[in-house]
Amino acid sequence: MKVPAISFVIPSYNEERNIHGICEAIKDEMRIYPELDYEILFIDDGSSDGTLATIERLSFQCPRVKFVSFTRNFGKEAAIFAGLQNARGDAVIMMDADLQHPPELIHELIKGYREGYHQVVAKRDRKGDSKARSFMSSLYYKMVNKAIDVKLTDGEGDFRLLSRKAVNSLLELTEGHRFSKGLYAWIGLERKTISYENVPRQEGETKWSIGKLLNYGIDGIVAFNSKPLRLCFYLGALILLLSLGYISWTFVQIIKHGVDVPGYFTLISAVLFLGGIQLVSLGIIGEYIGRIYNETKKRPHYLVKVSNVNVEPETSTLH
Numbered sequence: 634m635k636v637p638a639i640s641f642v643i644p645s646y647n648e649e650r651n652i653h654g655i656c657e658a659i660k661d662e663m664r665i666y667p668e669l670d671y672e673i674l675f676i677d678d679g680s681s682d683g684t685l686a687t688i689e690r691l692s693f694q695c696p697r698v699k700f701v702s703f704t705r706n707f708g709k710e711a712a713i714f715a716g717l718q719n720a721r722g723d724a725v726i727m728m729d730a731d732l733q734h735p736p737e738l739i740h741e742l743i744k745g746y747r748e749g750y751h752q753v754v755a756k757r758d759r760k761g762d763s764k765a766r767s768f769m770s771s772l773y774y775k776m777v778n779k780a781i782d783v784k785l786t787d788g789e790g791d792f793r794l795l796s797r798k799a800v801n802s803l804l805e806l807t808e809g810h811r812f813s814k815g816l817y818a819w820i821g822l823e824r825k826t827i828s829y830e831n832v833p834r835q836e837g838e839t840k841w842s843i844g845k846l847l848n849y850g851i852d853g854i855v856a857f858n859s860k861p862l863r864l865c866f867y868l869g870a871l872i873l874l875l876s877l878g879y880i881s882w883t884f885v886q887i888i889k890h891g892v893d894v895p896g897y898f899t900l901i902s903a904v905l906f907l908g909g910i911q912l913v914s915l916g917i918i919g920e921y922i923g924r925i926y927n928e929t930k931k932r933p934h935y936l937v938k939v940s941n942v943n944v945e946p947e948t949s950t951l952h
């Protein structure tokens with residue numbers, strides 16, 4: 634089987650109305666590179682609409698179209714992982730199905746690749762995003778970059794080109810809880826960044842709810858080191874010192890002047906405050922234990938329902 638120069642990896646979850654659009658857009662852009670063979674690999678992340686049927690139909694018409702379909706929705710991170718595992722190209726270009734990643738940037742990505750970069754990253758601005766969301770995310774990135782060992786940049790997502798070396802490095806990281814943004818940074822390698830203006834989604838709707846975003850945010854912090862655990866320790870130690878100071882001071886006062894006010898307020902606030910700190914700490918510890926538990930199960934990242942990746946084009950047409 635011939636190895637394509639470029640594999641486009643498209644995670645797709647309930648994107649039946651976008652599949653054709655993204656496929657045509659890629660073909661249009663790739664027309665000017667007759668020397669570059671490419672494949673378009675859709676990862677159907679357990680869609681409940683006609684996404685899989687649409688992709689299958691496309692693959693019958695066009696042998697470039699490959700797909701892997703999951704048994705259920707395993708999430709975008711699993712879809713990306715499956716894409717990297719199944720892509721055969723010398724380079725991988727990762728794109729969303731909803732045309733929010735402008736296909737005309739493919740040229741810039743390929744240019745960067747030809748200049749010898751292992752990662753060419755398309756960075757988006759926050760045009761069109763609500764003020765609240767932009768503010769929250771810039772705050773989040775400031776916080777996270779203080780807490781973790783790799784550097785994450787606002788606006789840099791999954792839209793990027795990865796060389797074969799970068800893909801293989803990412804595949805070596807097999808942790809259960811994947812946080813790709815961090816993994817891209819973790820592998821290092823020479824990288825180039827290009828910028829583009831944010832575009833609204835064409836069809837369908839975003840799969841990110843506030844709850845999902847929040848969970849993703851926590852993943853970003855916890856997946857990369859154990860600093861939060863240490864923070865708990867320091868916070869606990871500080872509180873302990875402060876309360877010891879306060880207790881000795883009050884004790885001296887009582888010895889000197891006797892008890893004047895019953896001190897109900899101080900008592901209750903101390904109890905509440907300490908209770909709060911303890912709960913937070915327990916939560917953080919629980920987070921890590923949960924991860925250890927998940928990692929020890931060593932479950933696969935996803936299960937495949939159907940795929941045509943290892944099927945020769947001739948056998949994939951209806952006879």
Ligand code: UDP
Pocket residue numbers: 643644645646647648678706707708709712728729730731733838839840841
């Ligand atoms: N996606 C996926 N699995 C999921 C959620 C999303 O494969 O569980 C895909 C989705 O089909 C799209 C990409 O990930 O191609 C980005 O999703 P979305 O557009 O909802 O995210 P946003 O652009 O709003 O950040």
Ligand code: MG
Pocket residue numbers: 729731733834839
């Ligand atoms: Mg989108």
